[in-house]
Amino acid sequence: MLQKEIDYLKEKLRTKKTEVNQLIDLVKNLQLQDEIYQSQLKQFVHTSEKISFPYKCLKKNPKQFFHTIGLSVEDFNYLFSCV
Numbered sequence: 851m852l853q854k855e856i857d858y859l860k861e862k863l864r865t866k867k868t869e870v871n872q873l874i875d876l877v878k879n880l881q882l883q884d885e886i887y888q889s890q891l892k893q894f895v896h897t898s899e900k901i902s903f904p905y906k907c908l909k910k911n912p913k914q915f916f917h918t919i920g921l922s923v924e925d926f927n928y929l930f931s932c933v
Contacts, residue, residue, distance in 0.1 A: 908915040915923050 863925055909923050912923050919926060
């Protein structure tokens with residue numbers, strides 16, 4: 851009787867160890883996915899900053915902005931918000 855209980859508990863322990871190992875693998879995969887997403891986000895932000903760089907520079911000098919685009923900064927922002 852006691853041996854059956856011991857065997858049962860051993861099997862239950864093996865099952866739990868397997869579940870824990872599966873969860874550990876899942877966490878590792880999620881961490882890897884998170885690292886990939888963080889890298890992609892950094893690339894996106896960098897690309898976005900490169901695209902908006904000229905606007906940021908031109909916006910600081912309204913005369914140059916007007917001569918380059920033909921609109922005031924306010925007009926451009928208004929039109930851009932409508933898009």
